[in-house]
Amino acid sequence: MAAQMTNAHRRFLQALMSNGITEGSEAKKLHQHCCETDKVYYAHDKLDDFISTINSHLQPLFMQIRKGISEDDGRAHYAVVNLAETEVTKMASDYTESELELFRKTMDLIILSENGFASSTDILNLADQLKTKKMKKKEAEQVLKVFVEDKWLSEKNGEYTLHTRCIIEMEQYILSNYQDVARKCNICHSLAIQSQGCESCGIGMHLPCVRKYFRGQTEPRCPECNEFWSCDTPGVSRMGSQT
């Protein structure tokens, strides 16, 4: 049943598009605000239906409001994605050719890394190897800063990973272009950039998924091969020795 779009839906969609990425509780507030502003029936638990209505109208345009989970805190985030994109075209109009090349190379480093992070040093070393136009380190640092501000990358202790927004928007692109290397979480089956892995069988899981899955278990075991889960599971108390 494709419900009609109302101004509340349009207002919500406009806000989501201008935000780039919207956190779950913000989205709920926005839902309420839009319904109240445009005098449309509001039910606080009907956000998903509200979004489905919008999505049914976005579908013929190959666009979608997609929900993604932050790899850091497990909180839901919403973004409007373009499903027809085969490249990083969303960014194409905002950055120069060399900036885009730097981003792609950074993304390579991040996805191919063990822990989903690329060090600032490694990225800056790429700067003067760019094919489009060599970039000085100072310039590359500035570009990285802009990527962080625009929420394509996030930075922690001098290391960079993909922002939740980037993961939501480019999941398809990454899964198809990095088919053999990109990891999928064993629990939620979404793309996992940062992950913990089983040392025996090699499967990976998001940290928030790990937390949820192993909650209350004193002896965490791999869901796939049942070997003892050797990684530190944050927020889960264990019996026995801890290193």
Place this chain on the structure above:
Amino acid sequence: MSQRKRSKGLGCSQLLDGEDDSIPTQVERRSQEQLNQKVSELVQFLLVKDQKKIPIKRADILKNIIREYRDAYSEIIRRADRTLQEVFGLQLVEIDAKRHIYILINNLPCAEGEQLCRDKEKEKMGLLLVILSFIFMKGNSVKDSALWEFLHLLRVYPGKQHSVFGDVRKLVAEEFVRQKYLETTAIPLTDPPEFKYQWGPRAEKETSKKDVLNFVAKMQGKDPKFWASQYSEANKATT
């Protein structure tokens, strides 16, 4: 389906002439699916351009999106506009009929002075509103020097980096003008050349003299009727 031209060497010209009559018109030949695809592409293109408030030239639309579907141009534009209105609450508006330049404006009724936009935008819009108000209250046109004198009162200086707006001269004289919020024209016979600022076509479409007067009235705690001539002009302009 287009007929294959039989190449029989000499003597085919009659065949070619005959075939012309039976080829359907270009528009009919385009399938609904192909047109829909173009409409989707155009909607995306417009949304991306609009995100940065860059006015869109018809030439760019033709070159990047329409391409060989030139004959179906007006149909595609019409459908894209309808989609933008129905799904996004945006409208495609031609602001320059001679040079064929478009912008997207927000169709949604704006709640009291509030704009749902990113923080950086909100502040810029605030500054813009103040400038538009000043221009309107001063009779729809102000000299460059008068505008900067006014902004001095708000501690905004053309030569100094502002903590929020950065290079304000660039923001006002370039960005706002490029986005068609403001229009700047040279004042003839001035040496050194002086410029005047007026409302740009995007400002005309996205806000109104009435809204702006109400804003000024609110700021000053007075009734809009206090400014008699502006009040009558603002109410006349409600189309």
